[in-house]
Amino acid sequence: xxxxxxxxxxxxxxxxxxxxxxxxxxxxxxxxxxxxxxxxxxxxxxxxxxxxxxxxxxxxxxxxxxxxxxxxxxxxxxxxxxxxxxxxxxxxxxxxxxxxxxxxxxxxxxxxxxxxxxxxxxxxxxxxxxxxxxxxxxxxxxxxxxxxxxxxxxxxxxxxxxxxxxxxxxxxxxxxxxxxxxxxxxxxxxxxxxxxxxxxxxxxxxxxxxxxxxxxxxxxxxxxxxxxxxxxxxxxxxxxxxxxxxxxxxxxxxxxxxxxxxxxxxxxxxxxxxxxxxxxxxxxxxxxxxxxxxxxxxxxxxxxxxxxxxxxxxxxxxxxxxxxxxxxxxxxxxxxxxxx
Amino acid sequence: xxxxxxxxxxxxxxxxxxxxxxxxxxxxxxxxxxxxxxxxxxxxxxxxxxxxxxxxxxxxxxxxxxxxxxxxxxxxxxxxxxxxxxxxxxxxxxxxxxxxxxxxxxxxxxxxxxxxxxxxxxxxxxxxxxxxxxxxxxxxxxxxxxxxxxxxxxxxxxxxxxxxxxxxxxxxxxxxxxxxxxxxxxxxxxxxxxxxxxxxxxxxxxxxxxxxxxxxxxxxxxxxxxxxxxxxxxxxxxxxxxxxxxxxxxxxxxxxxxxxxxxxxxxxxxxxxxxxxxxxxxxxxxxxxx
Numbered sequence: 001x002x003x004x005x006x007x008x009x010x011x012x013x014x015x016x017x018x019x020x021x022x023x024x025x026x027x028x029x030x031x032x033x034x035x036x037x038x039x040x041x042x043x044x045x046x047x048x049x050x051x052x053x054x055x056x057x058x059x060x061x062x063x064x065x066x067x068x069x070x071x072x073x074x075x076x077x078x079x080x081x082x083x084x085x086x087x088x089x090x091x092x093x094x095x096x097x098x099x100x101x102x103x104x105x106x107x108x109x110x111x112x113x114x115x116x117x118x119x120x121x122x123x124x125x126x127x128x129x130x131x132x133x134x135x136x137x138x139x140x141x142x143x144x145x146x147x148x149x150x151x152x153x154x155x156x157x158x159x160x161x162x163x164x165x166x167x168x169x170x171x172x173x174x175x176x177x178x179x180x181x182x183x184x185x186x187x188x189x190x191x192x193x194x195x196x197x198x199x200x201x202x203x204x205x206x207x208x209x210x211x212x213x214x215x216x217x218x219x220x221x222x223x224x225x226x227x228x229x230x231x232x233x234x235x236x237x238x239x240x241x242x243x244x245x246x247x248x249x250x251x252x253x254x255x256x257x258x259x260x261x262x263x264x265x266x267x268x269x270x271x272x273x274x275x276x277x278x279x280x281x282x283x284x285x286x287x288x289x290x291x292x293x294x295x296x297x298x299x300x301x302x303x304x305x306x307x308x309x310x311x312x313x314x315x316x317x318x319x320x321x322x323x324x325x326x327x328x329x330x331x332x333x334x335x336x337x338x339x340x
Numbered sequence: 341x342x343x344x345x346x347x348x349x350x351x352x353x354x355x356x357x358x359x360x361x362x363x364x365x366x367x368x369x370x371x372x373x374x375x376x377x378x379x380x381x382x383x384x385x386x387x388x389x390x391x392x393x394x395x396x397x398x399x400x401x402x403x404x405x406x407x408x409x410x411x412x413x414x415x416x417x418x419x420x421x422x423x424x425x426x427x428x429x430x431x432x433x434x435x436x437x438x439x440x441x442x443x444x445x446x447x448x449x450x451x452x453x454x455x456x457x458x459x460x461x462x463x464x465x466x467x468x469x470x471x472x473x474x475x476x477x478x479x480x481x482x483x484x485x486x487x488x489x490x491x492x493x494x495x496x497x498x499x500x501x502x503x504x505x506x507x508x509x510x511x512x513x514x515x516x517x518x519x520x521x522x523x524x525x526x527x528x529x530x531x532x533x534x535x536x537x538x539x540x541x542x543x544x545x546x547x548x549x550x551x552x553x554x555x556x557x558x559x560x561x562x563x564x565x566x567x568x569x570x571x572x573x574x575x576x577x578x579x580x581x582x583x584x585x586x587x588x589x590x591x592x593x594x595x596x597x598x599x600x601x602x603x604x605x606x607x608x609x610x611x612x613x614x615x616x617x618x619x620x621x622x623x624x625x626x627x628x629x630x
Contacts, residue, residue: 099525108545115523
């Protein structure tokens with residue numbers, strides 16, 4: 001098993017609203033609430049969950065696009081959760097992000113050479129010629145023709161824009177890239193090509209990916225481990241193959257049952273259909289006890305009174321549910337300090 | 341090869357001009373403005389009696405109606421009205437340019453700071469802006485000119501003083517919407533400076549709305565300048581400012597109609613030109629957004 005490249009301990013990101021004349025701060029949304037998660041060097045870690053589960057916020061907080069409210073982030077053995085200035089800048093070149101909406105991620109008033117060259121300008125103060133040469137190299141890596149150099153984003157297709165975004169993320173030879181639903185805005189045929197490219201780049205440059213998605217079909221194919229999030233917390237985390245073979249948390253089961261079935265082979269993996277009732281509750285109003293209780297079909301009295309802990313139930317398989325322990329007859333072994 | 345690629349971008353400009361041309365009214369506006377600018381630059385050469393722009397006096401030919409010799413007639417001291425209106429274009433255009441230069445120069449950065457930095461900076465800047473916007477611009481300009489010495493430069497200052505909050509508001513609104521875009525977040529996560537993000541990432545994205553507003557405002561600023569001149573608070577005689585000319589001719593209406601009419605027409609045409617051009621630009625940029 002590879003060593004941890006990035007590891008969080010009790011990472012929290014709350015969003016505040018100041019109200020009234022006195023500018024009193026009140027917590028509005030706990031988008032990430034005491035999350036322990038680890039991405040190991042060279043792996044693809046998938047974060048899955050519904051909209052509003054806090055997966056994007058967690059990804060952005062991990063690489064310090066957002067400042068964490070509480071908790072620690074260990075990146076390359078250094079705690080980056082509260083550093084700033086030059087020290088943070090040094091780490092930033094190793095942590096990049098590819099955004100969900102490729103149109104919003106590229107400044108419409110800049111040409112491709114300026115967009116992709118920006119990281120070089122900021123971190124290496126490269127000369128214009130050196131910058132241009134490197135951008136050309138990067139465009140080649142993401143399989144875009146060199147004459148895109150002076151194009152504006154509006155002259156590119158969605159897939160091409162996303163490739164430009166990937167090129168920019170690669171510019172500084174990063175170790176970690178957070179991919180925030182990189183394919184969700186693209187056509188299916190383009191999606192497959194982009195995923196293949198990302199896979200190839202990961203092997204070529206020994207990258208670590210944090211892949212945020214709600215497309216479980218894709219996650220199953222590309223990720224090594226999967227973390228299921230609900231209302232800002234981890235519900236279940238396991239190696240992807242195991243998670244799909246033996247989902248334990250009722251929420252995971254429900255998510256898996258929602259994957260459209262195409263082949264017979266998939267039929268075996270996917271559990272019987274479970275329909276989730278209602279919407280994800282507002283993060284403003286998290287239910288006491290287990291936060292999944294309002295939609296859970298396996299709930300009992302204990303779920304209401306006591307919040308379950310995230311427990312390692314099997315090798316590298318963590319779950320946060322009371323029912324899983326009673327059903328599997330295991331003694332809950334609390335592993336609060338260990339991370340999934 | 342680089343040259344070839346750059347030339348491709350120029351093709352975009354040509355296409356933009358083509359789209360602009362499709363709206364005939366904006367082309368009319370553009371022509372009016374270009375002619376005005378030419379007249380202003382060449383005033384000493386095309387005015388039939390350049391000396392009449394200042395305090396020349398020819399009592400023998402006072403109050404002559406329009407004729408071949410004096411197409412716009414002559415005024416109460418016998419000066420050629422056409423020459424004075426031609427020289428007036430210099431003053432009005434300069435007033436518009438100076439006022440907007442100052443208003444944009446002051447208002448725009450304030451709006452960017454307020455929108456991007458937020459917090460206390462935002463509260464302070466936007467509350468001051470609100471106070472300014474609560475007072476009708478002409479009234480505020482009147483108050484300022486009333487305090488200061490009455491001349492052209494103080495009237496420019498007074499108008500700019502009332503005008504900057506509009507640009508603060510515009511830049512503030514645009515910044516608020518643009519700073520939510522992911523490309524701003526990318527720059528932040530790369531460690532770009534705030535100045536870079538405000539002026540190099542956000543500002544270029546508001547040029548189109550800025551350009552439209554500046555063009556439309558040129559007309560309004562000239563109008564307000566003329567109004568101040570008309571009220572005797574702007575340029576003082578014998579400066580051939582259009583508003584002042586209308587005001588001076590007013591007492592001789594309706595018999596000596598040519599004194600006020602031609603200066604008034606000049607104001608009308610110039611403001612119309614800027615409005616047509618501004619509307620045309622707005623349509624043009626709307627298309628681009630699609």
